[in-house]
Amino acid sequence: MAMNPAVFSVSSVDEIGSHLESVQQEGMVPTLAFVFSSVVHDLEALKSAFAESDMAVFGASSSGEITDDEVHEESIAVMLLDIDRDAFRIRLFDGGGKSSGEVGQEVAEWAKPIFENPATVLMSAGLHADGQQIVQGFFDTMDRQVPLFGCLAGDELTFTETFVFDASQVFSNGVIALVFNQGVIELQGLAASGWKGIGTPKTVTKAAGNIVYEIDGEPALDMYNKYLNIGDDPALAGEYPLILIRDDDSVALRAVMGVNEDKSIFYAGTVPEGSRVKFSMPPGSEIIDLAVEQMSEFNQQVPKSDAIVLFSCKARHIALGPMVEDEISAIHKLWNVPLVGFFTYGEIGPVPKGACDFHNHTLVPVLLREK
Numbered sequence: 001m002a003m004n005p006a007v008f009s010v011s012s013v014d015e016i017g018s019h020l021e022s023v024q025q026e027g028m029v030p031t032l033a034f035v036f037s038s039v040v041h042d043l044e045a046l047k048s049a050f051a052e053s054d055m056a057v058f059g060a061s062s063s064g065e066i067t068d069d070e071v072h073e074e075s076i077a078v079m080l081l082d083i084d085r086d087a088f089r090i091r092l093f094d095g096g097g098k099s100s101g102e103v104g105q106e107v108a109e110w111a112k113p114i115f116e117n118p119a120t121v122l123m124s125a126g127l128h129a130d131g132q133q134i135v136q137g138f139f140d141t142m143d144r145q146v147p148l149f150g151c152l153a154g155d156e157l158t159f160t161e162t163f164v165f166d167a168s169q170v171f172s173n174g175v176i177a178l179v180f181n182q183g184v185i186e187l188q189g190l191a192a193s194g195w196k197g198i199g200t201p202k203t204v205t206k207a208a209g210n211i212v213y214e215i216d217g218e219p220a221l222d223m224y225n226k227y228l229n230i231g232d233d234p235a236l237a238g239e240y241p242l243i244l245i246r247d248d249d250s251v252a253l254r255a256v257m258g259v260n261e262d263k264s265i266f267y268a269g270t271v272p273e274g275s276r277v278k279f280s281m282p283p284g285s286e287i288i289d290l291a292v293e294q295m296s297e298f299n300q301q302v303p304k305s306d307a308i309v310l311f312s313c314k315a316r317h318i319a320l321g322p323m324v325e326d327e328i329s330a331i332h333k334l335w336n337v338p339l340v341g342f343f344t345y346g347e348i349g350p351v352p353k354g355a356c357d358f359h360n361h362t363l364v365p366v367l368l369r370e371k
Contacts, residue, residue, distance in 0.1 A: 002370035004028045004082040005307040005338040009067045009075050013041055016049040016076070023080055024053075030080035032088065034309055035059040035165075036066075036342035037076040039155045043163055043170045046076065051167040055080070056090045058178045060123040061163040062342035063154030063314040069329035069339070071317075074156070079307060079340035083370070087184035089114055092166050095174035100130040103175050104137025111179040112142060119147035119180045119187035121309070121366060122348070125164040126173035130210065131346040131358035132270040134175065139356070147182070148356045149189045149366045151311040151344035152268075162345065180368075188305075189366040190298045191349035191359050193253050193316075194291035197243045197278030199227060207273040210257075211266045212242075215277065219263035227279050232259050239283050239319040241361040242267065245276040250354025253280070253361040255315040255346075268315075268346050268360045283319035291363065292330045294352060299334040305367035308332075310341025312363040317343045319361070331365055339365075 006023050010016060023030060033050055037043060039061045050057045065077035091110055095103050103124070111120050124134055131152055138148060153162035164176040180187055202223070206214035215223040221232060230236040237256040244252045254267040271277070281287075310331065317324050332339050349364035350356045 003306045003368065006030070006080045007067050007078065007338040007340050009065060009072050009077045011075050013045045013049055013076070016046070019078070020053050028080070028082055030055050030082055031085050032056045032058065032081045032083050034079040034340050035076065036062045036340065038062055038065065038074040039158070039163070040074045041076055043165055047165050047167055047170060055167070057165065057167040058090055058176060059165040060125070060153040060176070060342070061155050063156050064317060064343040066310055066312070066328055066341035067339065069325070069332040071325050071328065077340050077342060079309070079338060081307060084184060087181045088178060090166055090176065090178050092164065092169055092171055093175045093177065094171060095126050095129065100133035101137035104134035105141040107175055107177045108138045108141035111177065114179055115181040117182040119182050120177060121187070122150040122175050122177040123153055123164050124150070124175045125153045125162045125171055127159060127162060130270060131348060135348055135356060135358045145355065147187050148348060149187065149364060150348040152346040154314055154343055154345050157314065184371055186369045186371055187366060188302045189349050189364055190294065191347060191351050191357070191362040191364045192291045192294040193359070193362045194287035194289070195241055195243065195253060195280045195361060198281050199279060201245055201276040201278055204271055204273055204275045204277055207271050210268070210270050211264050212271050213264040220265040221259055221263035224265070224279070237265065238315055241280050241315065242271065243278040243280050244271060245278065246354070248354065250351045250357070252357045252359050255313065255360035269358050285323060288320065288323055288327045292327055295331055295334060295365070302367060305335045305337050305369050307337055307368045308335060308339040309366045309368065310339055310363065311344050311347045312341060313347055313361050314343040314345060316361050316363065327363065335367065
């Protein structure tokens with residue numbers, strides 16, 4: 001099989017070596033490793049376990065790991081690929097002293113000249129990283145629409161520190177970017193949520209960055225309670241993503257991260273003042289049915305893949321509970337190829353018939369295929 005994808009999950013760093021050995025004994029020479037690890041593990045030791053075997057590492061801390069159709073807790077999920085080294089590049093970008101937009105620009109400046117037809121995957125660390133600004137900065141500098149996928153790293157919902165890493169360094173603030181030559185490796189993906197809006201669109205009348213103060217002239221929390229009756233419990237509010245309606249009528253979801261004393265609500269991504277928004281229906285199995293339906297349509301357009309990297313929102317996992325495994329296993333079945341992924345703090349990918357955006361509460365499978 002092209003790329004020879006090998007996927008495994010382990011519960012300690014010590015187990016990595018024997019897995020790498022057995023893969024190599026089977027004659028595979030992996031050049032690239034996707035590594036998603038719980039923060040309970042020593043990430044310095046983890047990167048070193050790969051450094052010895054001379055492969056590029058694209059790594060992030062997680063909030064639950066995924067291999068094929070299984071969900072793991074406090075584990076390390078790995079996918080090894082055998083890809084021509086000339087077909088991809090990896091680089092870490094330090095976010096210290098820079099805005100998220102500036103880091104996005106830096107990634108694009110680096111990626112732009114490498115390949116004529118690039119596709120980029122990036123993961124961001126830092127609890128104050130703004131995924132929307134990273135995407136914006138990237139496309140402002142790229143000057144053209146190219147495939148972009150990615151996520152914000154997690155940390156088991158402790159909200160203390162998230163990380164990205166390669167084979168030589170671990171950063172708690174910054175971005176790791178992986179760019180492919182699409183002449184050799186094609187990337188396709190889709191952000192699906194399954195959440196539907198309720199009621200008529202409202203207007204965000206007062207907001208700054210990712211904090212919304214007023215919706216239709218009323219305090220944000222009062223507006224939520226008018227429709228959803230959440231009291232002042234941010235955990236409950238977290239089960240009802242805000243649906244942000246873009247100018248082209250495509251949508252992006254925003255997860256509630258907390259409720260402030262002044263009844264303002266802060267989200268996991270920017271909600272611009274003046275935006276049209278809708279509240280969303282309560283979580284249930286119909287959300288999974290809708291998301292899987294979108295994925296089935298996507299599978300008809302892109303029926304073949306060699307491997308899948310899946311970014312799924314931790315807020316989605318919390319809202320849907322064990323049902324989230326049903327959609328992961330449905331995605332795995334659709335393409336029936338090795339899959340690795342994790343639960344994230346935000347996702348980057350295109351919506352059906354829309355441009356690339358930053359999302360919460362979505363799942364984004366990234367399909368890799370050797371041409």
